[in-house]
Amino acid sequence: MQDDELSFMEDMIAGTELLMCSTCGEETLHAHDEVLDVSPVATELKMQCTCCQTTRTWTDWTPPSRKVRQN
Numbered sequence: 001m002q003d004d005e006l007s008f009m010e011d012m013i014a015g016t017e018l019l020m021c022s023t024c025g026e027e028t029l030h031a032h033d034e035v036l037d038v039s040p041v042a043t044e045l046k047m048q049c050t051c052c053q054t055t056r057t058w059t060d061w062t063p064p065s066r067k068v069r070q071n
Contacts, residue, residue: 019058021049030058038064 015032030047033055037044043060 016050017047017058019047019049019056021052021054022056023052023054024049028052030056040064 016029017032018027019030020026021028021030029050031050032045033048034046035043036046036057041061041063043062043064045058045060046055047058048055
């Protein structure tokens with residue numbers, strides 16, 4: 001596998017979470033679909049099941065990183 005292919009695969013995996021899917025009835029891989037809300041303590045995301053394509057919300061309680069301002 002070439003470096004650019006590996007980098008692409010790593011980016012794709014970084015944008016997923018293993019979550020319970022109510023439609024599939026089991027834990028499945030969910031892809032980040034849309035950022036719904038960002039607060040100082042968490043990020044609310046719309047996630048899409050990679051098996052059945054249904055969507056659900058998920059809260060990532062990792063505090064968002066602060067961006068450095070450049071003047």
